[in-house]
Amino acid sequence: MNSGQETMSKALGNGRRALAEAEEVPVGYKRTEVGLIPEDWDIMALRNIIEKFVNGGTPSTKNAAFWSGNIPWITGADILNQTVAVIRRHITEEAVHNSSTSVIAKGNLLIVSRTGVGKLAIAPCDIAISQDFTGVIPNKEKILAKYLFRHFDFCQHVLAKQNQGTSIKGITRDTLAAILIPLPPLSEQRAIAEALSDMDGLLAALEALIAKKQAIKQATMQQLLTGKTRLPGFREAWETRRLGDTFTCLPTANNPRADLREYGQIGYIHYGDVHAHAQPVLSCAHYELPWIDKSRVDNAAHLQNGDLVMVDASEDLVGVGKSIEIHGIAGKTIVAGLHTILCRGNPDYWAMRFKAYLQFIPAFKSALIRMATGISVYAISKKQLSDIELALPSLLEQEAIVSVLSDMDAEIAALERRRDKTRAVKQGMMQQLLTGRVRLVEPRTITERLAATRPAEQEAQWKVVETKEAGR
Structure with a gap:
């Protein structure tokens, strides 16, 4: 940053601070380093409201006996949705005594302080932790573990902002200890x-x-x-047909995401949209599609209600054949895009919306998996899809x-x-x-707050309180 940029940066920073300070502070609140908080809340660094931090570690994996105990042991990968989602390994007391792991008592806070900073959980039981974690033992007279958990869950950006390191990201103990906590x-x-x-x-x-x-x-x-x-009333045998005889594969576009816009003449269904859509039917009337200029998709067929858009590639076999049946077009012009196969069914063989469930027919899914080719990405072709033979119910049963x-x-x-x-x-x-x-x-008055403090702290505060109360 040159001197001019530095001067400008300082000026902008000073301007923001001045603007913030000029904002009116509501009655009953005060301005602090973490923003506006109620008058009867305190602010303290984390180091001042806990008993201690606790290290984690991994017992030697070369000693199989260490891993045959009944003490749960977890890594950062075991935290999902801010809970201990799974306990995959258990260790012995000997492993605890002969390694840097620690057992955190039930109810205390677990913070992932490396390789996944921002994850946290309350210990569901007495549990040993890996070096991914910092165990936090709160001072129960100042803060509750469950409140501290809620604070960090809400302010994950505070932890993420402190993330340091190149190969292994993490937050240092000193940095963690210095984080300011609003304290009701x-x-x-x-x-x-x-x-x-x-x-x-x-x-x-x-x-x-x-x-x-x-x-x-x-x-x-x-x-x-x-x-x-x-279902009641249906007994006739299903007829086996080659799928290519029941629908037509139409041309699709092949534009990357970079060509798509928030506005344009033509709606565009990207293969990523198909993978991401949870339901088998997509209503274009209620789904916000990306758009593309008409000149970029001149050769692609325009979708009609009832068309099936299927992905032709997936990073895993589960996603092979993922598809959506299109409805709610209502006058819009929409095309199927990159890595999709557009199938238009013959109404003599396909009832509306039944094609949406084609992907869930076990025989169809098995055929696709057998045909899918690739190493890191599995792909299917229009010809492979068309050659699949499948037993289909009558239109009424569909x-x-x-x-x-x-x-x-x-x-x-x-x-x-x-x-x-x-x-x-x-x-x-x-x-x-x-x-x-x-x-x-109900908010506490200053006198009520003082009454709740320890005698040693009261003496130092009485004069301040008396002055404030006298001025009211």
Whole structure:
């Protein structure tokens, strides 16, 4: 940075600070290094509100006896969604005594301080930790572990900002110790932690219900799409047909993401959009597509309602054949893009929306996996797809199957929307509660705060308090 840039940078910084200081401070709040917080909250460095930090380590993997115990041992990879998601290994007491690992007591805070900074969890049991972690033992008279967990979960950017290192990213102990923590009274810490824990419970219940409904749908598809279970009124045998005789493969575009725009003449369905879309049917009326200039896709066929867009490449076998049936075009001009196969079904063989479930028919999926070629990326061709032979139900039975599965998809989609809304509500609660904008307990007066402090601390503060109270 040259001297002119440095002068400009300082001027901008001074301007921002002046602007921030000019903002009106609401009654009952104060300005601090971490922003506006309630008057009765304190701010302390992490080192001043904990008993100690605890190191982690890995017992020697050359000694098999160390890994045959009953003490859970985890690495940063075992933390998922800010919980200890899995415990894959156990060690012995001897391993603890002969290595740098430590056992963290249940209820204390686990912070991933290298290779995954930002992950954290509350220890679900007495648990040994690897060198990925720093164990944090709070001073229970000043801060609750569950509140500290909520604070760091909300302020992950604070940890990420301190990330250091080249080959292995991490946060140093001194840096961690210096982080400033807004400190509500213990009763409010407890109320905040409990309120957010209740939201987590609701989210967990919704996730479990969604998983249950998805499992039921999966089992239903396994039965209905193979003919193992027939819906009432259907007994006729399914007819085996070559797929190329039931649909036509039409030309697609081959533009990279770089060619796409927020606005344009033609909507564009990229293979990444197909992989990312959770439901087998995509309604273009409710989905925000990228756009592309007409001149770049002159040779691509324009989509029609009922067309099937299938990816022709995937990094894993699970994604081979992932597809979406297109609906809700409503006058829009849309093309299928890079790494997709566009299939237009013959209405004599395909009922609307049944093609969406083609990817879930076991015989079809197995055929694709057998045909897929590649090493790091698995690919299929239009010819391979067209040559697959498959038993298909009658149009009437297809419509009946679609009705059942569509109702299930709609129920799952509604639950997912409810879950997403609940997540947004939780995020809003964190924003309000962890900054003190919304209080769950009545704010304490200065005198009440003083009464809660230790006698040794009171003597040093009485004169300040008396002066403030006298001035009111």
